[in-house]
Amino acid sequence: MRRELVCVSCPVGCQLTVEVQAGRVASVSGNRCPRGEAYAREEAVDPKRVLMSLVKVVGGERPVVSVKTDRPIPKRLIPQAMEIVRALTVPAPVRIEQVLAEDIGGTGANLVATRDVAQVR
Numbered sequence: 289m290r291r292e293l294v295c296v297s298c299p300v301g302c303q304l305t306v307e308v309q310a311g312r313v314a315s316v317s318g319n320r321c322p323r324g325e326a327y328a329r330e331e332a333v334d335p336k337r338v339l340m341s342l343v344k345v346v347g348g349e350r351p352v353v354s355v356k357t358d359r360p361i362p363k364r365l366i367p368q369a370m371e372i373v374r375a376l377t378v379p380a381p382v383r384i385e386q387v388l389a390e391d392i393g394g395t396g397a398n399l400v401a402t403r404d405v406a407q408v409r
């Protein structure tokens with residue numbers, strides 16, 4: 289199977305061609321540097337993304353806080369991670385970079401707040 293990808297590892301945006309055979313990367317072409325090959329190999333067989341969402345806050349100046357995983361997680365694990373995010377409620381105050389869930393969905397990544405939410409007095 290042949291896949292065409294655009295490398296997102298830098299602004300150059302090389303067009304990559306990946307040949308996948310029996311679930312393994314047989315070849316990568318079109319990359320101008322080793323980062324492109326590494327990106328293509330991962331993207332073709334086990335793509336990862338940073339999960340971004342919102343978590344409910346109790347007693348805060350806002351009803352929700354924006355969150356993200358502290359590293360990319362496999363796309364195939366995003367649905368189970370989102371189930372945890374949807375069920376999660378945290379008390380105010382929330383501080384930016386505060387860990388709200390460790391090892392979310394067994395991904396090895398932590399879910400962290402991306403902004404402050406002050407407590408309502």
Ligand code: SF4
Pocket residue numbers: 295296297298299300301302318319320321322323324325
């Ligand atoms: S292959 Fe290298 S030069 Fe090309 S977009 Fe990726 S990181 Fe940039």
